[in-house]
Amino acid sequence: MTTSQRVALVTGANSGLGRFAARALVDAGYQVVGTSRNASGLADERGLSFVELDVTRDESVAAAVDAVIARFGRINVLVNNAGMGLNGASEENSITQSQRLFDINVFGVMRMTNAVLPHMRTQRSGRIVNISSIFGLMPAPFMAAYSATKFAVEGYSESVDHEVRDDGIRVVLVEPGGTRTGFDDNTAEPDNPLPVYEHRRRRSNQAVAEQVNNGDDPAVVAKAVVAAATDENPKLRYPAGSARQLVALRRFAPRRAFDKQLRKSLAAGK
Template sequence: MSKTERGIALVTGASSGIGLATARALRRDGYRVFGTSRKSMPDTSDGITMLICDVIDDASVQSVVDEVLSRAGGINLLVNNAGLALFGGAEESSVAQVQALFDVNLFGAIRMTNAVLPSMRRRGKGRIINIGSILGLIPAPYSAHYSAAKHAIEGYSESLDHEVRAFNIRVSVIEPAFVRTIFDQNGIKPDSILNEYDGARANLDALLRDVMPKADLPDVVAAVVVKAATDAHPRRRYTAGKVAQQIGMLRRFAPAEIFDKILRKQFRLPV
């Protein structure tokens, strides 16, 4: 397939950060791109059509998928990018707050996928790419619920890939590490702040201040999305960026005790 015939791509959470970079990269690669955001936004100068979609609302999800199918006749690629961050001690969040996080980060992707799959099955082809995280592979102190959602995305994506391959549909998950976006600034704050975690919270804030200026740009992740979307034989998992690749290798090959010490040192916890 030539770059001028890639087909139709739908990218959630495309108003900024990884989503916007991905939408632009796919457009440059020859896709006709529809992006979504929770609020109305003008179409971009790059030729990306922006539509309103709230991934926690079934009707909103079905409406945006129907709109794209009506305008373009099909969807070749779905990129599930919409998500929220939550930093804090695990016990600082109520079950209701964790459910709200999962409603976006996991169930939002499931809603979008369920809405898109019928048309892909009828056409006998399609790609679904879920933006996961390297935290879907490793533990993440003070990001337990976010990490849990990303672990769930990993299991969901790989299982779904096995189910839909018979219809010539493939599913991949992208695993970035730290990325230079405002994602962490727009996250959910724990709803039951405990003084016992003040020191750890300060250490985490300091860590983020140190690593974010040196983190990968969203374009790094976007390039990996394009690769996953266009590979003749797509993999189920793609790491994005050098740090994510290094962590993935450590997780796979380092002895558990050594990996544990490295992780605790990284998060400025007592070893």
């Protein structure tokens, strides 16, 4: 089956922000294919169907992209949303944990991008929307590995955008702040917890959980995803919701004062 509709592929669309983004793209007129590591229990909806995908496996990525092309004939937009978090001080995170985090948050983005680029280049158009984070611009205590993955996605996206513009393809970033999506439910605890960090780590985790629970409506971020996918002349970055204010503060506030307030707000010390 082919379709005359624009087709969007959204990774990690079974829950959270990915689910909101997928539905928003359906409302914007897209035929959307969402992905999940286990799609067997997910029912297709109007304009939204699912395929299984593990972004850490090359063969799974290739099979999912090929399945979408075979069914719909095109991929106009890829939204790289699948990801996870990691709690703890850097010293508490094992290298194995950090490698797993990078394999999902960074190399998963690279695998998906490499898989869709040949198709987009053939059709001389395409949009790749990478979900970053305010922590890809503003590193935070007890989130070193996670921030590192999002900084990597930021730099990767900018570089690839330069490489593919002549082929009619754009790579853009959506940067959410705290969003009510249950992100902390998909965040691993450190392998090697140390007593020296326990009190501050617990306070920091509580502060982040409060920011998430009291954060932006995910519909606000989904709206930014739609804009990133559809704008005729897209911006490189789309900070969403509270992230817009934080980006402005980081840019204009004195660095020492900003960093002190950041540590205080995340209950990480003086």
